[in-house]
Amino acid sequence: MLDNQKVTELLRKKGFKVTPQRLAIYNALCNTKAHPNAEMIFNKLQPYYPTMSLATIYKTVDILHEIGLITILNVGEDAFRYDANTSSHAHICCTSCGRVDDIMMDFNECLGEVSKHSSYDVHRHQFYFYGTCSECQAKKVKAS
């Protein structure tokens, strides 16, 4: 969640040029909790950058991921989702409506366990939970 100035510095430091599109894509990710995929980002920016193509989205999220500004999520859909919140947290997906939410909780104990149970040098982790969100739970009660 850096401001444009910091992002500009970081891009330059890593040898990438700074463009309005790149800042816009990063900002779009900062200003949502919906964990959008490429198409969602595209649709959101379309009114402001009508000439921008999906390929630019893909290339940009690639770069943002490479320089550690975003996380790539893989909840089991056909498309990837992107998250500007790179702090250690898990995600939970509603199997009914498809929304993806954050779970802010500490997984340090889990991580310690993993080191004990494997000979890997662990760099990164990704926790996904699947269930029914409260809204969809309410809908089901109403329907029955």
Next chain:
Amino acid sequence: MLDNQKVTELLRKKGFKVTPQRLAIYNALCNTKAHPNAEMIFNKLQPYYPTMSLATIYKTVDILHEIGLITILNVGEDAFRYDANTSSHAHICCTSCGRVDDIMMDFNECLGEVSKHSSYDVHRHQFYFYGTCSECQAKKVKAS
């Protein structure tokens, strides 16, 4: 990890027909720890079922998943992987060689935490770890 007789029973009970292809695909998954994707399964069975097509693999793993015999993994590659071990366990992927291993450990504490931190009704979860496997660690030491 059921034997063919049990699988046959289960398929029939769920309204699916039993075919040699289905049993072969399930057995192939039972007899490996490599968490293969569709193409790997296809290549493995090719010598024994030379006329079988990839579409059959996809349709079959879909059915096997539907009746709860296998788990679908999504480690961030372009293809899905499949696992006949449906017991609660995590997976760890080597970012260097791409192999995927099991981590047999208990995540019940984690799951309890999640219920506390979210209003979801949690059904299912999937934990992925990423790092360097011991073989690739050794290679790196040698190379340096």
Next chain:
DNA sequence: TTATATTTTAATAACGATTATTATTAATTT
């Protein structure tokens, strides 16, 4: 056991997310 109804298979085409290509345009450097 055999015929029949129904599903599955296999081959092919279609689909859709992502990536590659390339001419044009824009950002950086001097």
Next chain:
DNA sequence: AAATTAATAATAATCGTTATTAAAATATAA
């Protein structure tokens, strides 16, 4: 401000997966 270099946008290509359909195999019942 010009030159250099990289990024954008448009398009086509790629590839995993899904849909379609005729032919083959399975299950059911006589």
